[in-house]
Amino acid sequence: MTNLQYAPNPASTVQFFRLWSDRVDGLERHLSAKTGAKAAVIVVLIAYPIARIVIPAILQAIVPDVVRTVLHLI
DSSP: OOOOOOOOOHHHHHHHHHHHHHHHHHHHHOOOOOHHHHHHHHHHHHHIIIIIIIHHHHHHSSSOHHHHHHHHHH
16 A cells, blocks of 8 residues: 555645535525524624634734833824
């Protein structure tokens, strides 16, 4: 048995995304408006805490105190 390393083929990547797009389009055609609204609410419920807690914590860890002081004075 030979040891072959996986090398992604650009053509197979394009084919994968086309297949994925076709499946998503099929799901969108069969979902009702009520199901779409439920999905949107779930996305908002997940994204809101991330936007309010995680992103400011990351920015506070990255941005130096001097920059925060200057921005606060403006």
